[in-house]
Amino acid sequence: MNVTLTPSEIHAYLKRIGINTIKKPTLEFLAELQQAHVHHLSWQTVDIFAGRPAGIDLQESVQLILQGRSGYCFHLNGAFSVLLQSLGYTVHWHRAGVQPHGEQPRVNSFHLGLSVSMPDADPNVERWIVDVGLGGMPFEPLPLRYGNYGPEPFTYTLMSSSVASGGWRLEYEPNGPSKGVDYDPEELTNLEEFIPKHEFYSQSVDSPWHNAFLLRQRDTDHSYELRGCMLRTHGIEGISKTEIQTYDEWKNVLAKVFYEPLVNYTEQERRDIWDRIQVAHEEWKRTQLS
Numbered sequence: 482m483n484v485t486l487t488p489s490e491i492h493a494y495l496k497r498i499g500i501n502t503i504k505k506p507t508l509e510f511l512a513e514l515q516q517a518h519v520h521h522l523s524w525q526t527v528d529i530f531a532g533r534p535a536g537i538d539l540q541e542s543v544q545l546i547l548q549g550r551s552g553y554c555f556h557l558n559g560a561f562s563v564l565l566q567s568l569g570y571t572v573h574w575h576r577a578g579v580q581p582h583g584e585q586p587r588v589n590s591f592h593l594g595l596s597v598s599m600p601d602a603d604p605n606v607e608r609w610i611v612d613v614g615l616g617g618m619p620f621e622p623l624p625l626r627y628g629n630y631g632p633e634p635f636t637y638t639l640m641s642s643s644v645a646s647g648g649w650r651l652e653y654e655p656n657g658p659s660k661g662v663d664y665d666p667e668e669l670t671n672l673e674e675f676i677p678k679h680e681f682y683s684q685s686v687d688s689p690w691h692n693a694f695l696l697r698q699r700d701t702d703h704s705y706e707l708r709g710c711m712l713r714t715h716g717i718e719g720i721s722k723t724e725i726q727t728y729d730e731w732k733n734v735l736a737k738v739f740y741e742p743l744v745n746y747t748e749q750e751r752r753d754i755w756d757r758i759q760v761a762h763e764e765w766k767r768t769q770l771s
Contacts (some may be wrong), residue, residue, distance in 0.1 A: 482541040486567040493547050506569035508602035519618045522551045523698040523739040526690040534683035549744045554614030558593045561613050571598040576665040584727045586663050588645045592680045594664040616697045617657035696739045710762040728755050
């Protein structure tokens with residue numbers, strides 16, 4: 482990794498995620514950083530849906546964050562890795578693969594995984610998983626030690642990977658957006674392997690995100706997903722779904738729940754996106770009735 486943030490960029494990045502003070506690179510500060518990142522920066526396909534995908538060059542990903550925007554795994558984990566290294570953490574990139582429900586585990590480089598080495602933080606743990614780029618994001622660093630982590634309903638199980646020799650697998654709670662994700666233990670030195678994967682995700686008509694307006698976010702007690710007009714909220718009390726019915730309500734949910742005010746789009750462009758979403762939503766409702 483050859484990108485380092487300037488002091489002013491570090492402060493701007495931290496301000497973006499609600500942190501005002503730079504602290505020493507401890508495990509406690511790492512947890513604070515991850516929680517703030519997951520809370521304030523949603524995993525999203527907004528730019529892909531709008532036909533204006535951003536590249537995954539590290540500088541470009543960092544600028545997305547500094548300009549009040551966000552992205553999906555390559556942008557979020559790429560930018561977060563730069564922030565962590567600039568703060569003094571030892572960060573590692575990994576090939577990874579997310580397993581959707583109904584499909585098989587894989588490590589296909591369609592996900593950029595992150596880990597941080599902290600041998601002095603815990604005598605029994607040398608490395609921590611710090612993934613802020615998953616649709617179902619862990620809310621805090623997970624020790625690279627097999628077991629179950631997180632309070633209900635957001636529990637994660639870390640185990641040996643069956644598809645990556647020496648690798649590890651993180652399985653979501655039952656109502657998570659995917660079944661799990663497998664990581665290759667090899668440490669990568671550049672992001673070249675992920676470029677064609679990003680090109681497929683962001684430009685191909687066969688991409689699962691091609692016509693998907695989708696945002697996901699976590700806080701301490703809940704996870705949120707906005708898919709077009711449907712807001713899904715998940716907490717200890719269960720799962721609720723709300724149909725967003727007006728443009729103003731939609732904009733308010735984007736800004737207040739997902740911290741996404743669509744700053745890169747004009748008012749007319751926002752309304753055009755909303756119109757596309759409504760058309761798709763009405764078609765989806767017709768299919769549900771047939």
